[in-house]
Amino acid sequence: MTRIGLLGGSFNPAHDGHRAISLFAQEALALDEVWWLVSPGNPLKPAKGMAPLSTRLARARQVARRAPIRATAIERHLRTRYTIDTLRALVRRYPRNDFIWLMGADNLAQFGQWKDWRGIARLMPIAVIARPGYDDAARGSAAMSWLRRFVRPARQSADWTNWRVPALVLLRFRPDPRSATLLRQADPLWHREYEATRVRDPLTRRYIV
Numbered sequence: 001m002t003r004i005g006l007l008g009g010s011f012n013p014a015h016d017g018h019r020a021i022s023l024f025a026q027e028a029l030a031l032d033e034v035w036w037l038v039s040p041g042n043p044l045k046p047a048k049g050m051a052p053l054s055t056r057l058a059r060a061r062q063v064a065r066r067a068p069i070r071a072t073a074i075e076r077h078l079r080t081r082y083t084i085d086t087l088r089a090l091v092r093r094y095p096r097n098d099f100i101w102l103m104g105a106d107n108l109a110q111f112g113q114w115k116d117w118r119g120i121a122r123l124m125p126i127a128v129i130a131r132p133g134y135d136d137a138a139r140g141s142a143a144m145s146w147l148r149r150f151v152r153p154a155r156q157s158a159d160w161t162n163w164r165v166p167a168l169v170l171l172r173f174r175p176d177p178r179s180a181t182l183l184r185q186a187d188p189l190w191h192r193e194y195e196a197t198r199v200r201d202p203l204t205r206r207y208i209v
Contacts, residue, residue, distance in 0.1 A: 003161065005029060005127070006090070007102040008037040008083060010180070012051055013190055014060035014071070017178035021129050022069050024173050025102050029127060030158040034102070035203075036060050036071040043081060043115075049184065051191035054208045057201070058194035070202045077204045082115040087123055098161045100125045108144060109137035117143055121150070121166040127157070129171050 005025050011018065014036070022034040038057045041047060053073055060071035078093075080086040083101075090099060101124055103111075108128050111117050120126070126147075128138065138144060150166040157169045183190065199208050 001096055001098045001161070003030060003032045004094075004097045004099050005031045005034040005102045006037060006087070006099055007034055008039060008086070010042050010045060010050065011036060011038045011056050011060045011071070012049075012180050013056060013183055014038075014063040015178050015180060015183055016063065018060075019063055019067060019069065021104070021173060022064075022102075023067060025127060025129060025171065026068060028154075028157050028171050029100060029160055031100075032068065034069045036064065036069060037075060037086065038071055038073045040073065040076045041081070049188075052195075054197070054199055055191040055194040057208050058197040058199045059191070061199065061202075062194075072201055072203045073208050074201065074203045076208065077201070077206065084114070084116040084119050084123070087120060091123065100127055100160055102127050102129065104129050104131040105135050105138040106131050109141050111143035112141055118146070118166075121147060121168070123165065125160045125163050125165055125167040125169070127160070127169050127171055130173050 007022060025031065026034055038060050040053050053076065057071055057073045064071050075086050078086060078089045080089055101120060105128055147168050150168050152163060152167050152169045154169055154171060157171065201208055
């Protein structure tokens with residue numbers, strides 16, 4: 001079985017902070033790869049200011065180069081909009097992979113707003129990576145009040161394939177202030193650099209336009 005960490009998001013744009021937390025999770029969880037699920041559209045984020053999928057994927061692949069990270073827009077191929085539907089489809093499509101869902105503490109803070117979030121927790125283990133400014137909100141969130149009973153010790157994180165779900169592990173990571181929001185503010189037209197780039201998805205082998 002191949003051990004895969006799944007990190008979802010808009011990646012608008014992808015940056016070295018995404019790469020850093022992915023490599024940290026890869027080591028902490030003994031992962032073979034991390035897949036970045038570049039979303040066609042996040043239901044919880046406004047469409048305004050969202051760069052085209054092809055440019056976001058092109059940027060993500062550039063940031064992930066020479067690392068055990070695959071940036072993919074497979075959600076477009078699967079025609080899924082919500083994380084729970086994407087994860088169920090991936091589990092069916094790749095039965096020889098063990099998957100663990102990766103997310104930052106900022107996502108845990110709003111996890112209770114996600115469609116069937118308890119279903120996600122019952123489908124695969126979850127690893128939450130600390131993020132500056134969000135840890136208190138994450139610990140006090142409605143979802144965490146339910147998930148708290150399923151928290152596993154961080155020292156056991158490499159054994160996640162043996163855990164019975166629901167299972168949650170909290171990983172401490174050095175503070176990383178980088179964010180896509182700050183990058184967009186500094187360069188709102190960042191995506192123009194990638195507009196002429198043809199990108200083939202590494203999982204579906206189809207071009208993303």
